[in-house]
Amino acid sequence: MIKITIARDFIEPGMRHRPMTNPSSSLYGKKMRAKKITVHEAWTTATAEQLHSYVLSQRAADRPASWHFSVDQFYIGQSLPLSESGWHAGDGLGPGNTQTIGTEIIDRGIRANDDPDEFWEAVGASCQLHAWIIQNCETLLPFPDCLELFPDTFAQHYHWSGKNCPALLRGMPDGWSRYLDLVEGYLREDAKEDVVAKIQRAGEKEVIVIYDDNLVEGLDPDIDRAWIKENIVGDEDPYQDKKKANYRVIVASYEDREKSEKDLEKIQQLFPTKEPFIALNEVDDKKYYRVVLREVETRPQATTVVTATKEKWNNAWTVSDWEDLPLPDEDEPEPEPEPEKSEAPEAPEEKEKGLPDWFVDLLEKLLVFLKGILK
Numbered sequence: 107m108i109k110i111t112i113a114r115d116f117i118e119p120g121m122r123h124r125p126m127t128n129p130s131s132s133l134y135g136k137k138m139r140a141k142k143i144t145v146h147e148a149w150t151t152a153t154a155e156q157l158h159s160y161v162l163s164q165r166a167a168d169r170p171a172s173w174h175f176s177v178d179q180f181y182i183g184q185s186l187p188l189s190e191s192g193w194h195a196g197d198g199l200g201p202g203n204t205q206t207i208g209t210e211i212i213d214r215g216i217r218a219n220d221d222p223d224e225f226w227e228a229v230g231a232s233c234q235l236h237a238w239i240i241q242n243c244e245t246l247l248p249f250p251d252c253l254e255l256f257p258d259t260f261a262q263h264y265h266w267s268g269k270n271c272p273a274l275l276r277g278m279p280d281g282w283s284r285y286l287d288l289v290e291g292y293l294r295e296d297a298k299e300d301v302v303a304k305i306q307r308a309g310e311k312e313v314i315v316i317y318d319d320n321l322v323e324g325l326d327p328d329i330d331r332a333w334i335k336e337n338i339v340g341d342e343d344p345y346q347d348k349k350k351a352n353y354r355v356i357v358a359s360y361e362d363r364e365k366s367e368k369d370l371e372k373i374q375q376l377f378p379t380k381e382p383f384i385a386l387n388e389v390d391d392k393k394y395y396r397v398v399l400r401e402v403e404t405r406p407q408a409t410t411v412v413t414a415t416k417e418k419w420n421n422a423w424t425v426s427d428w429e430d431l432p433l434p435d436e437d438e439p440e441p442e443p444e445p446e447k448s449e450a451p452e453a454p455e456e457k458e459k460g461l462p463d464w465f466v467d468l469l470e471k472l473l474v475f476l477k478g479i480l481k
């Protein structure tokens with residue numbers, strides 16, 4: 107068992123990558139009310155301690171780039187207070203940067219050592235850290251809402267800017283849901299006697315307890331290893347989105363669009379971390395509305411997704427050479443008025459009177475999807 111105390115060494119006030127203390131930033135003097143935690147992977151052979159030194163440096167200021175936590179299984183460095191925003195989400199003054207806490211998970215286990223176990227140990231530490239943040243940051247939803255509401259408290263960097271990050275958690279079979287399961291494990295009521303109680307008792311001492319056996323139940327490193335072998339070649343940066351979606355996993359298909367939409371809703375509830383959508387497929391003058399759960403690059407990935415999906419939903423199959431059409435125009439939903447872009451992260455009261463967050467998120471997803479199929 108290893109105990110980690112969060113090393114608090116903040117970026118010097120006034121530097122360009124600590125915007126709420128930098129007089130030339132439009133965020134100067136403001137306070138962040140965090141709504142979510144944004145999960146990143148660092149794609150580096152550095153340790154968390156080394157990455158933490160980097161984020162404090164002038165080089166990071168020049169980019170500018172900054173985040174709150176650098177974490178691996180031995181070290182957690184905090185470089186920004188929870189009440190200040192950084193530059194990590196790639197969405198400018200959008201909600202990713204101004205309303206979320208950014209965590210960089212060290213992935214040197216994969217980058218340097220080809221070792222999924224080592225990577226998941228760092229992920230496990232990150233999940234314990236995230237459990238601690240949820241219990242200590244009062245603007246975040248408490249458990250279980252933080253995990254159960256759609257969309258939940260955890261966002262991938264991808265959500266804000268489309269960058270393929272965290273690429274390993276996104277790409278490994280069920281990587282993201284395994285990550286959420288781990289966080290839940292550390293927050294669950296019935297785990298009180300275990301890690302959770304220690305995290306809670308630690309309180310302001312900020313001790314994160316890392317167990318050697320903290321890996322998610324059912325974790326199979328061989329599946330991860332196979333995925334890594336197939337997807338990560340040498341020094342190639344997996345965080346650049348080069349993936350081709352050759353295979354689709356379909357979970358429903360009807361001629362009646364309403365039926366597909368009903369199933370889509372159920373699928374969204376069953377798989378809150380996926381981004382399912384409807385695609386139109388025409389066969390012999392018949393129109394089928396397909397509910398697509400995921401697009402993946404290889405057949406083995408598709409098979410893995412189908413198997414995992416069938417544990418919760420009895421109908422799932424793979425299509426490869428699909429030729430889906432854009433959805434017909436007349437059925438497109440009325441565009442909602444753009445929610446007012448809030449550059450002031452400390453003004454959530456105003457935002458709460460407008461559209462609920464989950465609805466705005468849903469609209470954003472719909473827009474991305476529509477853009478995708480209209481290409």
Ligand SMILES: [Zn+2]
Binds near residue numbers: 145146147194271272
């Ligand atoms: Zn990222």
